[in-house]
Amino acid sequence: MFHKYLRVKLAPLYGLILAFSLCISDTLFADISTLEHIAEAEREVSYVGIRLKTFISSRGTRTFEEYVIHKPGDTSYRKLVSEVGGRQSLGATQDRTERRRDDRRRGRDENNRDDRRREQERNRWRQVKSPFPEKEIQLIAKNYNLEHSPSDEKIADYDIDILIITPKFASRPTKHIFFARDNGVILRVEDLDPEGVLREMSVYTRISFDPETVERKWKKFQQEIQPEPQRSSSISLAKAEKVLETKPIQPAYLPPGFQLEDVHNIKGRKNTIHLIYTDGLLGFSIFETTDEPTRRDRDRHRGSDVIEIEGTHVHKHQRGPTYAFSWSSGDIHFFLFGAMPATEMEQVVKSIIQKANEK
Incomplete structure (x- = not known):
């Protein structure tokens, strides 16, 4: 009799626990599905556009403009067009620890290496790998928290949603992915270091998903694009x-x-x-x-x-x-x-x- 009474009294609690568990499961599944949707879009959707890439370090900030053309089947290429505004020094805002650590000679050497590499990349098409290979999606979900949320913001005139990827372990980065709501293509990425400081960002200023436009641009650039030999x-x-x-x-x-x-x-x-x-x-x-x-x-x-x-x-x-x-x-x-x-x-x-x- 007592056990029957206890079951009756605890029934609402069991229901609450079950509902909570299902809610967590559905949320996790939805967020993994979002990442899978983004990965699939980066493989299957054709597009051509112009994006800005910004790199931020103790040596300053540099922004580059590049063309990107993508066709289904992981065929994605980018070409550096120009540097926007030159290197911007962080000056007085540079972190004290970084200032102490900064070796001027080493900094000059690294800047020169960067300049040589950028000059080699200028006007040269380079193949871009898929940002989220299928076999790594489950590993990301295991080691990072995934949070999908809508946004009122527009990027390149497209409505977007946001996927925030935060680490489950200390000293790991955070990634913010802003993707087109209609097709899942990534329009903006923000990479933050473990301290939450923005270190790298890319954003499309113009992008077209029109198949005829993509095909026309592909034919125009196809002779310039040389697949890189596998090393x-x-x-x-x-x-x-x-x-x-x-x-x-x-x-x-x-x-x-x-x-x-x-x-x-x-x-x-x-x-x-x-x-x-x-x-x-x-x-x-x-x-x-x-x-x-x-x-x-x-x-x-x-x-x-x-x-x-x-x-x-x-x-x-x-x-x-x-x-x-x-x-x-x-x-x-x-x-x-x-x-x-x-x-x-x-x-x-x-x-x-x-x-x-x-x-």
Whole structure:
């Protein structure tokens, strides 16, 4: 009798819990569906447009204008047209910590490298990869919170919705995606660092989804567009061992949420493999080679700091949010880089050195 009474009294509570659970499930499903919708649009919808890309760092702000043309089947190309307004210094607003860390000589070198790279890219079409490969969508949903909301704003005269992607783990970035409500194509992206500071933004000032316009522009530019030759190809770990001529060493430590995404061999580089790790949005790479370091490899050490990890001298270099580490353990030379906190990257390096020392 008591149990029957208890069931009657608790029935409304059970109903509330069930409704709440279904609500959470529906919300999560809806947000994953939104990301899938955006990814599908970036694969299937044809468009041509002009967008602005802005990069913000301790060295200042730079904005570039570029053409973009996209046809179904991951065929997307962009061409840098011009720099808008030149480099804008952050001046007095520059963060004190960044000012202390700023090395003028290194800054000049990096600016010159940027200028050379931009000049090479100017008037040259470059292929653009899909921003959200299908196999990474579930990984993003696992490691990031997804929040879909409507907006009253218009971009390039199109109504938009917003997908906000926030991290479940500390020291990860946030991404704001503004996409066309009608077809899901991304019209604006804001990338914020772990402190919530805007570091990169792209926005279309003009865009057309008219099939005839896209086809006409494609025919106009098709002769200029040359597909870039593949510099690497995906291989299995078993094949990687044959390429390297020894067993690859994978890190025993990975930052939370990260997993091995792919393994590549590098064309033109004998006995070299590339391990790619990701949490869906962020990634880092490890190159392993049993060849002697090239001059280019040695040039990476220029301006770097030398630290000691597990008794091994490791070259450490920072460029913006990206850290790079290079060292040798036994017969293998390693190069690791990624836009992750230095402490996390050093733990990855440490775990590789420890495994190498056990061989």
